[in-house]
Amino acid sequence: MNQIATLPSTQRQHEVVFDNIGMTFQTSTGATQAVANVTGSIPEHKFISVIGPSGCGKSTLLDMVGGLLKPTQGSVTIDGEQVTGPRRDTAMVFQEDSTLHWRSVLDNIAFGLEVKGMPKSERYDRARAMIELVGLRQFEDHRPGQLSGGMKQRVAIARALALEPRVLLMDEPFGALDQQTRQFVGRELLNIWEETRNRVLFITHDIQEAVYLSDEVWVMSARPSVVKEVVKVDLPRPRPEGTHALPRFREIQDHLWELVKVEAEKTLGAGAQSA
Numbered sequence: 001m002n003q004i005a006t007l008p009s010t011q012r013q014h015e016v017v018f019d020n021i022g023m024t025f026q027t028s029t030g031a032t033q034a035v036a037n038v039t040g041s042i043p044e045h046k047f048i049s050v051i052g053p054s055g056c057g058k059s060t061l062l063d064m065v066g067g068l069l070k071p072t073q074g075s076v077t078i079d080g081e082q083v084t085g086p087r088r089d090t091a092m093v094f095q096e097d098s099t100l101h102w103r104s105v106l107d108n109i110a111f112g113l114e115v116k117g118m119p120k121s122e123r124y125d126r127a128r129a130m131i132e133l134v135g136l137r138q139f140e141d142h143r144p145g146q147l148s149g150g151m152k153q154r155v156a157i158a159r160a161l162a163l164e165p166r167v168l169l170m171d172e173p174f175g176a177l178d179q180q181t182r183q184f185v186g187r188e189l190l191n192i193w194e195e196t197r198n199r200v201l202f203i204t205h206d207i208q209e210a211v212y213l214s215d216e217v218w219v220m221s222a223r224p225s226v227v228k229e230v231v232k233v234d235l236p237r238p239r240p241e242g243t244h245a246l247p248r249f250r251e252i253q254d255h256l257w258e259l260v261k262v263e264a265e266k267t268l269g270a271g272a273q274s275a
């Protein structure tokens, strides 16, 4: 387990710190405790994936880091500052298509920079560099409606990366893609990340994807969730295509699968009892 250092979270300048955070939703039918006590940290240059059974609170956790939800317990700090709302140094990518369908690929990627007030020539220069990076050079004048699902997600990733975020939050960004496209875009993300090395919190249901991309995989328990185990992925980087076939890769994958299976059974068992 990752242990929180004794230094107060506000003094930990280069980390995203989860300090005993929890979230209880109040609804008309009562309270739902989604996240119980999550403690952990994302140091600089680390890629962290979060896996766990459906409905255990992964998106809730990510939304608390992104400032979209306020924890009902504890706090999140980024580089020593408490998160109280969306921040300029944090970017998010979701599963749903978030492209602006009336704008070209170039204008989609430049959008966040425009909002930030960056001068036109500078933002187009940066957007074009990102287009190059995600392999969409021939498509810069296309509209999202003319692109495949995988290409649209590459636009969304490029738009987030153009902001040069210190923290990149991704909630099942490849969830709507077919398996082949998913692997291709995943490899592409990893290649880009090798250059940017910003801190990433990545939510996925795909254990193989989590192992391939990450430095650490956090396994969340059934709800109310805690981080049940932090599994270090001690595979060398960069990770070429054959990485999936390494015995160590399989070992980590199998270990994660066992952990998730136990938690999923608890979730499904609870569901069956209340059905």
Ligand SMILES: Nc1ncnc2c1ncn2[C@@H]1O[C@H](COP(=O)(O)OP(=O)(O)OP(=O)(O)O)[C@@H](O)[C@H]1O
Residues within 6 Å of the ligand: 025, 026, 027, 032, 033, 034, 052, 053, 054, 055, 056, 057, 058, 059, 060, 061, 223
């Ligand atoms: N705004 C909300 N109001 C009430 N309950 C909510 C709200 N958002 C989430 N929940 C509940 O909190 C729990 C965790 O939801 P969350 O979406 O974080 O899970 P998840 O692990 O991301 O799920 P999945 O893997 O299926 O996407 C669920 O029981 C969900 O019903």
